[in-house]
Amino acid sequence: MTAPTFANESIVPVSKETKDIAISLRDKAINDDSAYEILKSLTTEVGARHPGTPGEKAGIEWAVSKLKALGFDKVYTEDVEMNGWIRGLETAEILLPSYQKMVITALGRSKSTPEGGLEAEIVHFKSYADLEKAADGSLKGKIAFISNRMQGFKDGSGYGPANIARSKGHELAAQKGAEALLIRSIGTDDHRNPHTGATNVAMGYTAVPAVALSNPDADQLVRLMDYGHIPKIRLNIQTKDLGPIVTKNVFGEITGRELPNEVVVIGGHLDSWDLGTGAVDDGAGVAIAMATAAFIKDNAIIRPRRTIRVILWGAEELGLIGARAYAKARQDDGSIANHVIGSESDFGAGPVYGLQSSSNVSPNAIHVIDTMAGLMGKLGVSRRSGNTTGGPDMIPLSALGVPALNLMQDGTDYFDLHHTPDDTFDKVNPEHMRQNLAVWTVFAFIAAEWPGSFK
Template sequence: MKLIKLAAIAACVLSASVFANDPIIPVSPETKATTTTLRDKAINDNSAYQILKSLTTEVGARHPGTPGEKAGIEWGIKKLKALGFDKVYTEDVKMNGWVREVEKAEILVPSYQKMVITALGRSKSTPKGGLEADIVHFKNYAALEKAADNSLKGKIAFISNRMERLKNGGGYGPANIARSKGHELAAQKGAEALLIRSIGTDDHRNPHTGATNVAMGYTAVPAVALSNPDADQLVRLMEFGHTPKIRLNIQTKDLGPIVTKNVIGEITGRELPNEVVVIGGHLDSWDLGTGAVDDGAGVAIAMATGAFIKNNVTVNPRRTIRVILWGAEELGLIGARAYAKARQADGTIANHVIGSESDFGAGPVYGLQSSKNVSVNALHVVDTMAAIMGNLGVSRRGGDTSGGPDMIPLAALGVPALNLMQDGTDYFDLHHTPDDTFDKVNPEHMRQNLAVWTVFTYIAAEWPGSFK
């Protein structure tokens, strides 16, 4: 009696969690076995590391509108073809370019000292030859908000808060408002320019650049990041009771309309070629370093994953694996927005079964997170992926995710996403600095990424059920 009752309750619970005509489809033993074999081979495969070495050495920085970006796009097309992708193509994306030309800052009072700075994305120029003004210090963005409007006439606003170092990069968001919107607030308060402490966790004399919330044209006032040691220096001068006076010379240029590209490579699905699993990274980088951890690593991991699967299975997986090297991410997800908009317009957005972007450096993956767009009936597939990734140090994590910055526009249109969570403890030491170079990347971590991405991508492309 009791047993029968329990069975009835179990059936009831099951029918409540399973939508009527959407049965749970298991991951087949064959798929699990192939995935395990691929994983164990990928952990010894250096191709992601080698691809990254080529991109950062033979191309270098890839800032939109520069010859480096053009070379990067040509490199992407050539490399995808050489890796054996079935189909390689590009899509044009229109945008407005912006470049830095001069960036110089000096403390004039109380003692002459040079500072290490960089202009933030789309910063306006100072007058030619620079401007001279006293610093007014604010501990954070909220403190500058409290200043009276037009109270900083003839001054430079300086926001000095430091971002927190966290494994998941959680310190970035809260600190970042000073970079993205500080220029507008400084203008509202009447300041001549904005100086911020770099959004970064290092103690080296490297400034961190990065985007502002400006899509075209220029920031409201010249907007500049100081290296952490230089920000400390200004704070100490004020602790000694001085009011530092500085000279700031920023010259930048709006390039007007330019065309960037999304570069795409596909492994064609053997049964469901129109259904696509999206993996990728962004091909553009900031101009200061060579874009190794941001985001050459992601580009290399995604390219290597597609090629590794193609070259290590006897027949292509059921669905198409689409590797997207998005353009102009750093200036506002420009390539990713264009990609999603075009798929919404032509109706092929429905064919995007699941996706993820690698854009958080080159650290090892430790967690697997699924978005709310993944249906309850498909969660067991994500659990299976995590189980097979288990001996690579990956565990299943809760929460929600967009699946990476360039996945945001697709996730907003309902595309399911996974987040292959990387250890980002050191990521913001390098992020957007001249120090973002290949030598910082650990080949063992790149192999681990390849193995983890192979598990996710192969199962997503081979499992016949729907993730939606």
């Protein structure tokens, strides 16, 4: 492949030395299990890390201790204020036409049913759009049931269209007069595991109790209706609003040798839902980011020019709370300008297959992203078109103009596990974690070493 030539003097090439170091790091990282071992420790020694629980506190303490043990130059935390919520009792039963237990879980910030539960007939809607067509108040005394099944794609693109039922369905159900909302889990599996997830409620509770049903149980309800029955069910969920609580964002930095105030951001979110141990969502991202920075520190023959900042964001699952607080603080103090480029790993533990850049990346820096993709090609990664925010917790930073990359992971089975009791360490392939480490190392090293501007 012929090296590019640059007629525009403002375009800074990637030096041969930088590329050679990145190649050396890549080829060593592909045999390194540090990311896998970090994830094993997090999911085994801590487990679930839902905001406001002892597990979350243990996860923060674990992260600080592990970053220090890995030799990061700076390790610190920042408080993030939020409104806490936890689940309690969760049961559901079909009462008519025949008694059957169902497997459910409350959606984030769902309000409780009355003590002892509520009993009502369900009214079936094939989609959120169908529920919109119902007359306001027409579901009084009923439970709205949305049965739309999420479609599975390698890039997870089926998630957004299905997710509106989870995020906003409770408000629509209340508007239509329903006593509660029951949705088919937003997931692609056929296991009898319900998928929890956030609603669009920032504080307090949903408008009506909001519940996700496992896919096999949703199928069962649909079949009963196909036989001409109108199922009557009992729901009993008890949840608790914890009121104002404080979580934390956790940081580890490898200080740049020449431009320490310029920051390359990599990270994942430290919190998880409480049903599993948060291995693929997002313990894997946490481990990949931590291992990447530590690997560069320990193995690069020169320390990168810029600082690599690992951010372990807090309370992502309840609405990007830590990410929004981080971005606002940097906007307020003016340091947002020092954020050179960033990306979050938050799509499981599958192998990376594509590299995508945001529209915030300057045309004068596109050749750097192309160079990264070229060096990642040996690992099965190709350059991809399209725009990106760089991951959920990068959204607030991207909105403020920070350039972002998406290291696109194969998410074919991600939504089989996402937000379920099956999100556990045994689902993670160590070979895939090694590939992630190698890919992320190429990105982070070149981004931190290349002297030009991505903006």
